[in-house]
Amino acid sequence: MNxxxxxxxxxxxxxxxxxxxxxxxxxxxxxxxxxxxxxxTTPHLQISNIWGGVNVRTGKSGxxxxxxxxxxxxxDQERFDRSFESIRLDVKADSNGVSLLVGDPNERWHRFNxxxxxxxxxxxxxxxxxxxxxxxxxxxxxRVDIEGVSGSVSASNVNGPVRVGDIQECTSIESVxxxxxxxxxxxxxxxxxxxxxNGDITLDVxxxxxxxxxxxxxxxxxxxxxxxxxxxxxxxxxxxxxxxxAQYRIQxxxxxxxxxxxxxxxxxxxxxxxxxxxxx
Amino acid sequence: xxxxxxxxxxALTLFLGLAPALAQSDAQLISIPLSRPGEPIExxxxxxxxxxxxxxxxxxxxxxxVTIAEGQRKIxxxxxxxxxxxxxxxxxxDEHDNSISFDTDWRKNRVSVVARIPQRADLxxxxxxxxxxxxxxxSGNLELSNVNGPITASGIxxxxxxxSVSDFIDLSFVAIDDNNASSLETVxxxxxVRLPAKLGAQIHLDTSQGEIFxxxxxxxxxxxPTVIRxxxxxxxxxxxxxxxxxxxNGGGSIxxxxxxxxxxxxxxxx
Numbered sequence: 149m150n151x152x153x154x155x156x157x158x159x160x161x162x163x164x165x166x167x168x169x170x171x172x173x174x175x176x177x178x179x180x181x182x183x184x185x186x187x188x189t190t191p192h193l194q195i196s197n198i199w200g201g202v203n204v205r206t207g208k209s210g211x212x213x214x215x216x217x218x219x220x221x222x223x224d225q226e227r228f229d230r231s232f233e234s235i236r237l238d239v240k241a242d243s244n245g246v247s248l249l250v251g252d253p254n255e256r257w258h259r260f261n262x263x264x265x266x267x268x269x270x271x272x273x274x275x276x277x278x279x280x281x282x283x284x285x286x287x288x289x290x291r292v293d294i295e296g297v298s299g300s301v302s303a304s305n306v307n308g309p310v311r312v313g314d315i316q317e318c319t320s321i322e323s324v325x326x327x328x329x330x331x332x333x334x335x336x337x338x339x340x341x342x343x344x345x346n347g348d349i350t351l352d353v354x355x356x357x358x359x360x361x362x363x364x365x366x367x368x369x370x371x372x373x374x375x376x377x378x379x380x381x382x383x384x385x386x387x388x389x390x391x392x393x394a395q396y397r398i399q400x401x402x403x404x405x406x407x408x409x410x411x412x413x414x415x416x417x418x419x420x421x422x423x424x425x426x427x428x
Numbered sequence: 429x430x431x432x433x434x435x436x437x438x439a440l441t442l443f444l445g446l447a448p449a450l451a452q453s454d455a456q457l458i459s460i461p462l463s464r465p466g467e468p469i470e471x472x473x474x475x476x477x478x479x480x481x482x483x484x485x486x487x488x489x490x491x492x493x494v495t496i497a498e499g500q501r502k503i504x505x506x507x508x509x510x511x512x513x514x515x516x517x518x519x520x521x522d523e524h525d526n527s528i529s530f531d532t533d534w535r536k537n538r539v540s541v542v543a544r545i546p547q548r549a550d551l552x553x554x555x556x557x558x559x560x561x562x563x564x565x566x567s568g569n570l571e572l573s574n575v576n577g578p579i580t581a582s583g584i585x586x587x588x589x590x591x592s593v594s595d596f597i598d599l600s601f602v603a604i605d606d607n608n609a610s611s612l613e614t615v616x617x618x619x620x621v622r623l624p625a626k627l628g629a630q631i632h633l634d635t636s637q638g639e640i641f642x643x644x645x646x647x648x649x650x651x652x653p654t655v656i657r658x659x660x661x662x663x664x665x666x667x668x669x670x671x672x673x674x675x676x677n678g679g680g681s682i683x684x685x686x687x688x689x690x691x692x693x694x695x696x697x698x
Contacts, residue, residue, distance in 0.1 A: 363501075364516055366535065371504035378512045383456075394523045396458055402516040403500050420498075 151277055178218040178291065179255070182210050184241040191205040192245035195232045198235075199250075199269040201290030203280055206297060207275025212246045214239075215273040223265040231266035236351070245280070279336040283319075291326070309347065323347050327420065331427070332357070341414040348420040351413075352427050358407035364416035365402065372406060379403030437553065454460040457647040458492040463525050465489070468548040468568065470527040477557040478532075482496055484547035484565035484583070490528055492521060569608060572597075580618070587681075596690070600697060604629060609682035619685045620693040628680035633672040637689040643696035646674035 193212060195202050200217075209211055218237065222228035240247040250268060256424065257398045267315050269289065285304035292303045300317040303310050309326035312318065314333045318340040322329050327347035335357040342349055353359075353374070360379055363370070381403035388395045401414075406424060415422055462469060465488035473480050485637050496519075501512040518533040532539055538558055554573040555561065560588070561574045563581040572579050572590040579590050582600040587608035590597045597612045600622035604610060612619045623629060630649075633640055653670040671684075676694070685692050 364518075365501065366533075369504075370501060373506060375507070376503055376505045377510065392463065392524055394460070396460070396521045397518070398456065398458075398520075399518040400496075400516055402512055404503065404512065 151425065154269045156275070158304040165278050173221055173223055174225050175219060176228075178220075180218070181213070181215045182239075183213045184246050184275065185211050185243070186245060187243040189277065190281060191277060193274060193276050193280055193284065194245070194247040194249070195274070195284035195286075196249045196251070197270055197272065197284075197286035197290065199267050199289050200271045200286060202272045202286055202292050204274045204276060204294040204295075204297065206280075206295070211275075211277070212241075212280070213275040214246065214248065215269045215388050219267075221267050221269070222263065224257075227266055233266045233268060234263050234312070237268065237270060257265050257300060286354075291386040296333075298333075308314045312350075320340070320345070323410045329394060330338045336411055336413075336414050339412045339414075343414075343416045345418045346420060347417070348423065349415060349417050350423045350425060351415075352425045353406075355426050358410035360409045360412050361404040361406060362401040362412060362414045363404050363422070364399075364414070365422055366418040368417050368419060368421040370404075370422050372404075373426040374406050374424055376404055376424070379405040379409075436622045444567075449554045458494065458521055460490040460492070460521055460523050460528060461668060462489060462546075463523065466546075467526055468550070469542065469546055470550045470552070470625075471530070472552040473530040473541060473543070474530070474552075474554045475530075475532050475541070475559075476555065476557040477536060477559060478541060479562075480541050480543075480553050480555060481558040482545060482549075482551060482553065482564070482566060483564040483568070484542050484549065487544065487546055490523075490546075491544040492530065493544075494519065495540040497540075499539040501535045511641070512536055515626065516537050524693075526570060569605070588612070588636060598622075601627070603627070603682070604681045607680055609684060611684040611686070613684075613686045614690055615688045616690060617631045617687065618690040618693065619687050620695060621683055621685065622695040622697045623676070625696050625698060626677060628675070628677035629681050631674045631676065632677045632684040632686075633693060634670075634684075634686040635688070635692050638687055638691040640672075640694075642674075642676075642694040644676040644694055646676055647679075649673040649675060 191212060220231060222231050234252050238249045238298055250270060269315050276297065279299050280297055281293055281299035283302040285293060285391055288307040291308045292305045294301055294303055294312045296314045298316045301315050302319045303311055303312055303321050305323040305326050307325045310321055310323045311329045313331040317332050317333065317336055317338050318330060320341045321328055322343040324345045325347065328342060328344045328349045330342060331352035332354065335354050357374065361379060381401050384399040386397040462565065471688050496517050503510050503512060517535055517537050520531050522529045530541065547565055549566055550568040551566060552571045552696065553561050556575045559574045559577040561572050561579045563570060565583040568583040569586055570581065570588040574592045576594050579592055579597045581588060584599060585603040587605040588599050588610045590599065590612050592614045594616050596617040597614055598620040599612065602614040604627065651671065651673045653668050656667040658665040
């Protein structure tokens with residue numbers, strides 16, 4: 149493992165204990181920065197956060213820089229101490245990239261219930277080489293914001309927005325309750341899936357972009373600043389057999405061709421609008 | 429399990445063979461093999477807007493013929509608003525241990541389902557908007573709910589719980605379940621039960637503003653108001669119900685018929 153530790157770990161401990169009151173809580177904040185050396189032009193960044201946001205920007209080649217503001221909290225000291233067993237940031241790094249996973253390192257998610265009211269809020273600020281591939285997500289109380297990455301991007305949020313700007317390719321961009329904004333530096337060439345349940349979806353693409361869209365839009369409106377027309381799509385038919393359940397699923401998407409067509413974009417939203425915008 | 433897998437594979441092959449012909453307004457055929465062929469099944473269909481027809485046949489699988497009305501999706505483009513004729517949809521059919529559920533994703537597209545199933549079946553069918561429910565030749569316990577449309581069932585052997593708000597309910601029995609009561613309830617539609625001439629039943633009749641017609645001679649029983657008290661965490665609910673109780677052919681299983689403004693018809697079949 150070729151890791152260069154900056155050793156610039158600053159720990160700001162703010163221990164607050166107000167025992168005997170209904171609003172008693174214990175908090176501890178830690179700020180730290182690490183830089184991890186990578187020896188590929190397309191390193192991988194993976195982040196699975198729970199509470200807090202993730203910002204990814206491009207920095208120097210050959211390294212991934214991680215700055216984090218961690219705020220650990222619990223309703224009382226006993227649970228605060230115990231929270232270290234069930235909620236941790238697991239950092240893995242090698243010459244190919246960095247993985248930052250928040251949660252139980254053994255994925256025993258039921259242990260969250262053993263420490264009710266315990267949280268580990270982390271705000272990540274990440275610098276990656278321009279060619280990095282990125283797969284980051286959070287669950288609540290934060291936004292996912294990625295800018296300028298030329299490798300393929302996957303980004304997700306549950307209760308907040310996702311903004312991805314000035315990218316070249318994506319694999320999957322989604323939110324449940326937040327809006328999704330995806331902006332491209334160049335016309336995309338590979339397939340991607342973009343989804344939201346309750347948020348609007350906006351694609352900003354260069355003029356002349358072509359793409360074929362498999363649209364699954366429930367209640368929202370649809371608009372395009374680029375030339376668009378209908379596209380015939382076959383029904384998607386799936387048959388699965390699992391635990392004695394035979395399931396047949398037929399799904400028919402609305403087909404939409406943007407410009408002269410191109411990669412297939414699966415876009416779905418239940419209650420949000422879908423906008424395809426032309427970059428100025 | 430191997431037998432089942434083979435059946436499933438065969439059915440899927442048939443199914444996929446038909447798939448290329450699936451345009452949205454064309455009928456789609458879905459053949460579902462059963463876990464226990466020859467035994468009674470359960471079928472649940474719950475669709476927002478649907479014409480649901482269930483036909484009992486001498487068969488060992490379930491065959492669904494599905495047609496989904498084309499929806500429309502508007503898109504605003506530089507050249508103006510365009511209409512995309514295919515608004516999309518999704519449907520799922522699940523079979524487990526002879527229990528089949530048929531679901532769609534609650535879009536407004538009107539769905540037409542014709543289900544050909546074994547005759548011995550318990551049904552739970554419901555729709556809300558612009559719907560119609562038709563059941564033919566089924567032996568079992570039926571729960572049928574259609575908020576804004578009619579319910580018609582014929583060749584039924586068993587019990588039926590049927591409710592509608594604004595349309596008629598017409599049930600034709602071959603035989604009724606000795607152990608389970610039947611109920612027809614609507615607000616503004618007419619209620620009709622058709623019974624074999626020699627079948628005995630006890631009819632509980634309640635219509636506020638409608639008329640009651642019977643092909644049978646009825647033996648009206650002395651009845652007194654029923655008081656139903658329900659105590660729970662939210663308080664107490666007391667319901668007092670007074671209905672006409674009439675025996676036909678000496679009485680039998682209870683058939684409850686309740687409407688606010690519709691007529692009640694008790695018809696005799698041969």
